[in-house]
Amino acid sequence: MSSAANTLALLGHFTTARPEIGLTQLCRIAGRDKATTYRHLQTLEAAGFVEQNPITKQYRLGPALLQLAQIRESTVPRKSGAEPALAALADATGETCHVSVLSGTTLFALAACEAPRHSIRAIIDIRTFPLHATASGLCALAFGPTALRDAACTDLHPFTAQTVRTPAELDALIQTARDTGFARSDGSFEAEIHSMSAPIFDQTGGFAGAVSVASVASRVTPSLEHAICQHLTIASRDITHNWGGAIPQHVDAAWAKTLAPALEPAP
Amino acid sequence: MSSAANTLALLGHFTTARPEIGLTQLCRIAGRDKATTYRHLQTLEAAGFVEQNPITKQYRLGPALLQLAQIRESTVPRKSGAEPALAALADATGETCHVSVLSGTTLFALAACEAPRHSIRAIIDIRTFPLHATASGLCALAFGPTALRDAACTDLHPFTAQTVRTPAELDALIQTARDTGFARSDGSFEAEIHSMSAPIFDQTGGFAGAVSVASVASRVTPSLEHAICQHLTIASRDITHNWGGAIPQHVDAAWAKTLAPALEPAP
DNA sequence: AACAACGGTTCATTATTTGAACCAATCAGG
DNA sequence: CCTGATTGGTTCAAATAATGAACCGTTGTT
Structure with a gap:
């Protein structure tokens, strides 16, 4: 599986039922290495696809998704x-x-x-x-x-x-x-x-x-x-x-x- | 720049003004190789982040974004x-x-x-x-x-x-x-x-x-x-x-x- | 029919990703 | 105040996956 696909797959673990996920927790859910998951999250964060709750350090979906969804919907x-x-x-x-x-x-x-x-x-x-x-x-x-x-x-x-x-x-x-x-x-x-x-x-x-x-x-x-x-x-x-x-x-x-x-x- | 970041960056080229982009066209815009861009688009398509207009073969933003945006907004x-x-x-x-x-x-x-x-x-x-x-x-x-x-x-x-x-x-x-x-x-x-x-x-x-x-x-x-x-x-x-x-x-x-x-x- | 432009594919080369081990900080319990 | 467990984050050699020039086959135009 390509690196980019794995990175994107991380987004799929966020749901309305579990909207914020910590690093270690996400590793367990995704069944992947911590260093790798961390780097993937960094990449996603840089692109605005996730962001960190500044208080809990947990990750959640980011604002760039709203942007793109709006374009998709207008398309x-x-x-x-x-x-x-x-x-x-x-x-x-x-x-x-x-x-x-x-x-x-x-x-x-x-x-x-x-x-x-x-x-x-x-x-x-x-x-x-x-x-x-x-x-x-x-x-x-x-x-x-x-x-x-x-x-x-x-x-x-x-x-x-x-x-x-x-x-x-x-x-x-x-x-x-x-x-x-x-x-x-x-x-x-x-x-x-x-x-x-x-x-x-x-x-x-x-x-x-x-x-x-x-x-x-x-x-x-x-x-x-x-x-x-x-x-x-x-x-x-x-x-x-x-x-x-x-x-x-x-x-x-x-x-x-x-x-x-x-x-x-x-x- | 990491492969995943480049893949995600492709999404940024879609706007309401230019919502559908062909492969060659996207290569020019992104300034990247055609084979690489193609593979990146395949990855994005597999994840539902882009899809192809079945008639024109052009790519546009995909339905997965709507999903994720909804979760983000509920979060x-x-x-x-x-x-x-x-x-x-x-x-x-x-x-x-x-x-x-x-x-x-x-x-x-x-x-x-x-x-x-x-x-x-x-x-x-x-x-x-x-x-x-x-x-x-x-x-x-x-x-x-x-x-x-x-x-x-x-x-x-x-x-x-x-x-x-x-x-x-x-x-x-x-x-x-x-x-x-x-x-x-x-x-x-x-x-x-x-x-x-x-x-x-x-x-x-x-x-x-x-x-x-x-x-x-x-x-x-x-x-x-x-x-x-x-x-x-x-x-x-x-x-x-x-x-x-x-x-x-x-x-x-x-x-x-x-x-x-x-x-x-x-x- | 020749041509150009497009989406898609191949394969040897190369650079990036990977993950075990390692830090530092925080927190709970004794 | 110490101890151990858990967390987010970092390092570096080994290994894997990404890369892009050149290559098809198709389509639509002249």
Whole structure:
């Protein structure tokens, strides 16, 4: 792994849950040498990517990130184009929702929205979504570039007992997502978390990201799942529109097929 | 310069004015080898710090920055604590305003706000403020850690004919800023841009950043400058309060002394 | 068809990164 | 007041990873 990549990887250890990290602590988390980590932090600090809390000497993310994020957002205003739809989705479903974007072979969290309706709800505090273990990831595999499948298979990390173990199992999930227009994960990334996801497309006509609803598994019923899927299509259409894309016909057809039968429940 | 630092430095070439850059173009801008730049971009892309426009193959800032910026802002909510005051300042003065934060020995742009009152106005599209040539920078030198002065003197880059050339000249400007409570630059960074700046303090009691007003030089009169200074104190007090700090007595006294005489204009 | 400009790749040379061991400062407990 | 444990920070020989001139293949222009 290149030195620069290791340096950048340090930034990934800062989260809202753990926003300030000391040198020794970061070494343990990152599993790297202290001298190396120190130099990397110096480099990041010089660039404004981290700074030291002057009191505790702990490191935290720096102000340069705000600058760059602003430029990114003015270049590709995806976040602002997703937030209203996400809020509406959270409101309609009463569950925690989030949007992710695909960049290369990695799916990045872009925005999240928690509905305060339930006192127990899912929280989303991760930066990237594993392709094989999350609904968003399966969405990317089902509707994104086919090269993603091989990338995903290089590391089928078993997060829980439910996580798929073999490429063949993964292919089955991908096929189901393609057929229904939605991806689903039930405890495959985090136990007790059920998640449904729909793809988002951008101006190139390709898969751009996914919008997802994460629920506490015990609360999910078939009718709730059906309602979530309906709201997911609304959110996906909205965000896709804002990103300058269009829903491909085959996805539209899959959604119609998946959602239609419920209109005529069996006697 | 370390490899990682060079890699990070590439990010600095993306601005709102030039948000997408091709490989060859970036090599020219950065003055570096093509193979090296390419590898650096690969590293950045793998980390989500840049991505390629799938159509033009040009590179642009990536989605990971949004993530990290969000964590930074939730850790140290300075931007959101500065924006309302900045908007009020822009509205009151009718000029372009901005806030910068000190991290290490570098002053980073945090937020900017343009007042649409004038069709010709200053724009702020830089990421870091040179300490010796901008009002914000002089503010940092006058009210920040004394170590900054030596850091500033290592590169007294002559941006314009008005830029200070010697440490002695710089010391004089710093002293004036300390005495008046405001820093001023008149064409020392960009010709025809006049700028006034006031310091902001945080919970450690130290200098944390600066709030500034940039105007087209030809429009500035003594009375406008006086009004700007008054509004600057309001903004500085407001932001300092939001950041958990307090205005040191000597700064308060300097402001009072600078602004008082105008209440009793000479006959 | 010739040409230029671009993104991307190769490989021997070279300089940078690396990490075990080492300081100095701080803090808690006896 | 000492002692030991923990922290942030530093050194230097050994080893690894970065470098860039020259090289493809593609695209779009003349």
